[in-house]
Amino acid sequence: MLQITNLNKTYGDHHALKGLNLTVNKGEVFCLLGQNGAGKTTTINISLGFLAPDSGEVLINGKKVGKDGNDTRRHIAYIPEVVMLYANLTAVENLDFFSKLAGYSYDRKQLRDFLTDANLQSEAHEKRVGAFSKGMRQKVGIAIAIAKNADVILMDEPTSGLDPRATDEFTRIVKQLASQGKSVLIATHDIFNAVSIGTHIGIMKDGQLLHVVGADNISPEALQKLYLETI
Numbered sequence: 040m041l042q043i044t045n046l047n048k049t050y051g052d053h054h055a056l057k058g059l060n061l062t063v064n065k066g067e068v069f070c071l072l073g074q075n076g077a078g079k080t081t082t083i084n085i086s087l088g089f090l091a092p093d094s095g096e097v098l099i100n101g102k103k104v105g106k107d108g109n110d111t112r113r114h115i116a117y118i119p120e121v122v123m124l125y126a127n128l129t130a131v132e133n134l135d136f137f138s139k140l141a142g143y144s145y146d147r148k149q150l151r152d153f154l155t156d157a158n159l160q161s162e163a164h165e166k167r168v169g170a171f172s173k174g175m176r177q178k179v180g181i182a183i184a185i186a187k188n189a190d191v192i193l194m195d196e197p198t199s200g201l202d203p204r205a206t207d208e209f210t211r212i213v214k215q216l217a218s219q220g221k222s223v224l225i226a227t228h229d230i231f232n233a234v235s236i237g238t239h240i241g242i243m244k245d246g247q248l249l250h251v252v253g254a255d256n257i258s259p260e261a262l263q264k265l266y267l268e269t270i
């Protein structure tokens with residue numbers, strides 16, 4: 040579970056987060072929409088412990104990011120827009136490397152099973168990732184999150200540059216992760232995908248969350264209208 044309470048962050052005299060409150064319970068997918076500069080990446084970076092807030096706190100399963108750093112890092116995974124992997128290593132080797140960094144050691148079959156769970160086709164498991172598409176790299180990133188047994192998964196712009204089929208596949212995997220009890224926070228500009236992938240959708244402007252809607256209660260058209268009226 041991810042709980043963000045009254046988070047404030049300034050860069051010089053720019054107030055990037057203004058008392059942000061946001062909760063992602065187990066099994067929820069929270070899509071955070073907002074213009075460039077709304078504060079989405081700042082929120083993710085503070086949640087990961089990369090940046091310290093001026094005030095407020097982020098709790099991962101009840102433990103405070105920063106203060107209980109080792110406890111929170113173990114339970115959180117981050118999938119950036121472009122997943123950074125070692126080009127000369129295979130998918131299995133990359134997964135092995137990043138799993139070991141997180142303190143887990145798996146045999147080859149377990150590693151391949153995680154890649155299969157992330158929907159990476161088996162022919163790609165033993166191939167070097169240098170030539171992988173964005174969608175394939177993302178699947179390795181998801182396999183890393185699964186292998187790490189992260190309860191909270193943060194994603195930045197996961198569907199930008201994915202073709203419709205890859206977006207559909209990605210949507211199914213995220214729903215599966217949520218059905219297993221993960222809490223997923225996705226920063227995105229993709230309004231249509233937010234409605235299909237999210238359980239909740241938040242619209243952020245100038246460091247504040249101005250609306251939170253349940254994805255079941257809104258059509259893509261209505262969300263687009265609300266978004267354009269808000270930002």
Ligand SMILES: Nc1ncnc2c1ncn2[C@@H]1O[C@H](COP(=O)(O)OP(=O)(O)OP(=O)(O)O)[C@@H](O)[C@H]1O
Binds near residue numbers: 055075077078079080
């Ligand atoms: N290191 C920094 N130094 C100064 N200002 C920053 C820094 N990082 C972010 N900002 C400013 O803080 C505000 C929020 O930025 P942030 O990157 O969190 O927004 P965002 O919603 O993620 O935008 P995008 O959709 O472009 O990724 C912006 O006005 C940005 O210019």
